[in-house]
Amino acid sequence: MKKLSLFLGCIIPNRYPGIEKATYLCLEKLGIDCSDLPGASCCPAPGVFRSFDKSTWLALASRNIVLSEELERDVLTICNGCYGSLIDANNELKENAALKKSTNTHLEKIGKKYNGSADVRHIVELLYDEFGPEKIKEMVTTPLNLRVALHYGCHLVKPSKERQLGSVERPMFFDELVESTGAESVDYPDKMACCGAGGGVRSALLEKSLEMANHKFSRIQDAGVDCIVNACPFCHLQLDGGQAEVKEKFGLEYNIPVLHYTQLLGLAFGFSPEELGIDLNVIKNDEFLAKLKELAEN
Amino acid sequence: MHIKNKINNPLVKTMSEPDVLKTLQDASLDVLTCMQCGTCSGSCPSGRYTSLNTRRIIRKARKNSDMLHDDDLWMCATCYNCQERCPRGIKIVDAILMIRTIAVHEGIMLPAHRKISELVLKHGHAVPINDATKEKRKDLGLEELPETVHKYPEALADVKKLLESCGFDKLVVKKQE
Numbered sequence: 169m170k171k172l173s174l175f176l177g178c179i180i181p182n183r184y185p186g187i188e189k190a191t192y193l194c195l196e197k198l199g200i201d202c203s204d205l206p207g208a209s210c211c212p213a214p215g216v217f218r219s220f221d222k223s224t225w226l227a228l229a230s231r232n233i234v235l236s237e238e239l240e241r242d243v244l245t246i247c248n249g250c251y252g253s254l255i256d257a258n259n260e261l262k263e264n265a266a267l268k269k270s271t272n273t274h275l276e277k278i279g280k281k282y283n284g285s286a287d288v289r290h291i292v293e294l295l296y297d298e299f300g301p302e303k304i305k306e307m308v309t310t311p312l313n314l315r316v317a318l319h320y321g322c323h324l325v326k327p328s329k330e331r332q333l334g335s336v337e338r339p340m341f342f343d344e345l346v347e348s349t350g351a352e353s354v355d356y357p358d359k360m361a362c363c364g365a366g367g368g369v370r371s372a373l374l375e376k377s378l379e380m381a382n383h384k385f386s387r388i389q390d391a392g393v394d395c396i397v398n399a400c401p402f403c404h405l406q407l408d409g410g411q412a413e414v415k416e417k418f419g420l421e422y423n424i425p426v427l428h429y430t431q432l433l434g435l436a437f438g439f440s441p442e443e444l445g446i447d448l449n450v451i452k453n454d455e456f457l458a459k460l461k462e463l464a465e466n
Numbered sequence: 467m468h469i470k471n472k473i474n475n476p477l478v479k480t481m482s483e484p485d486v487l488k489t490l491q492d493a494s495l496d497v498l499t500c501m502q503c504g505t506c507s508g509s510c511p512s513g514r515y516t517s518l519n520t521r522r523i524i525r526k527a528r529k530n531s532d533m534l535h536d537d538d539l540w541m542c543a544t545c546y547n548c549q550e551r552c553p554r555g556i557k558i559v560d561a562i563l564m565i566r567t568i569a570v571h572e573g574i575m576l577p578a579h580r581k582i583s584e585l586v587l588k589h590g591h592a593v594p595i596n597d598a599t600k601e602k603r604k605d606l607g608l609e610e611l612p613e614t615v616h617k618y619p620e621a622l623a624d625v626k627k628l629l630e631s632c633g634f635d636k637l638v639v640k641k642q643e
């Protein structure tokens with residue numbers, strides 16, 4: 169595996185730093201050589217910037233990739249949005265010489281040049297590819313006896329032509345990684361449905377976006393789970409903070425804890441909920457925290 | 467008679483009006499093969515709750531009728547369900563994103579999106595840090611500022627220069643005449 173640099177994006181460092189911390193702890197435990205990526209910016213967010221102006225999207229995305237090229241490292245993302253934005257931009261620039269040339273005329277002005285020498289990875293596909301569920305399972309010290317509602321998030325697997333991660337209607341790889349922690353990935357209707365945050369919908373049409381999230385919450389509640397697991401801070405924000413907004417706007421209360429996969433894995437590696445920032449979520453569920461404590465003690 | 471026909475033909479666009487269909491065709495986004503089966507709308511999670519009708523967007527694009535002012539354009543969560551399932555293999559989301567691009571270049575942008583764009587122009591982040599998160603970072607034993615443009619002013623200056631080079635600053639303030 170090539171050395172990596174960690175691309176943080178916006179929401180993780182600036183809203184859910186627990187996920188950042190959990191990522192550092194897991195990477196260290198796994199012995200993955202991953203450096204910081206100093207000076208990185210917004211990926212930029214695919215839903216809005218990509219649809220506003222292609223040259224701006226490519227310029228900003230390529231600058232982030234170039235920072236990693238300069239370190240001779242591949243880019244590691246921990247967000248479906250950053251992954252989608254950076255991998256799509258990277259592929260377009262690698263394949264299209266004219267686009268590469270025009271993007272480089274912008275980068276020239278800040279003394280940078282895009283070469284196309286770095287790849288973009290997402291932590292979930294990376295762990296599946298480079299380690300595999302079996303190897304992860306062997307490293308687990310605190311098996312998690314939890315029922316999990318897994319939310320893949322759209323841009324991890326779609327568009328499938330670009331991602332090449334197998335079935336988009338019923339993928340399994342992420343479930344296997346969840347189960348390698350000892351948890352059970354519970355099937356539920358509309359599991360692959362969108363959380364409703366993407367495409368600039370959450371920012372511009374909050375209520376409509378929450379109706380989509382609420383649909384997921386109701387399905388997940390019916391399935392009877394301990395927590396939701398995702399691999400994207402924007403889904404995380406929508407699923408965690410969104411529950412408080414759904415309560416306020418529609419008067420519906422779910423109180424389902426939400427974990428990024430790195431936080432789930434961190435628990436299975438023996439780190440405490442506080443070390444992983446799980447207690448910093450909007451949703452505070454004491455029953456869940458007590459259960460985690462019990463699991464850690466056994 | 468001949469001239470009048472031309473004027474009534476929606477496929478003949480005046481100079482000032484953007485030619486959406488042609489822009490899509492030029493980007494190899496062939497909406498003309500759409501058979502209006504409705505698989506896209508039937509797969510759309512947004513359409514359950516909003517007025518978004520994906521099939522109608524594609525129909526309008528085929529007829530090249532005005533759609534730049536349709537609010538529907540902004541209700542797509544870019545989940546890619548439609549694109550994955552379209553029996554004709556039409557890159558529906560790519561088409562919607564391209565139509566949005568044309569709208570934005572005409573000065574049509576939702577206020578919330580203008581605000582996010584301003585945040586990126588100013589901070590290099592669409593979601594910049596706030597005091598509450600700085601506290602959380604400290605509690606976790608992380609540095610108050612992350613290893614991003616937030617911590618490196620010269621990196622932020624580079625991002626601003628890039629955005630300016632792309633004309634993004636001007637695009638954001640552009641309002642429809």
Ligand code: SF4
Binds near residue numbers: 499505521524553
């Ligand atoms: S699914 Fe494809 S072919 Fe069917 S209506 Fe939608 S765009 Fe047209």
Ligand code: SF4
Binds near residue numbers: 506510544546548
């Ligand atoms: S990508 Fe947009 S239009 Fe297509 S199904 Fe998803 S929300 Fe609907």
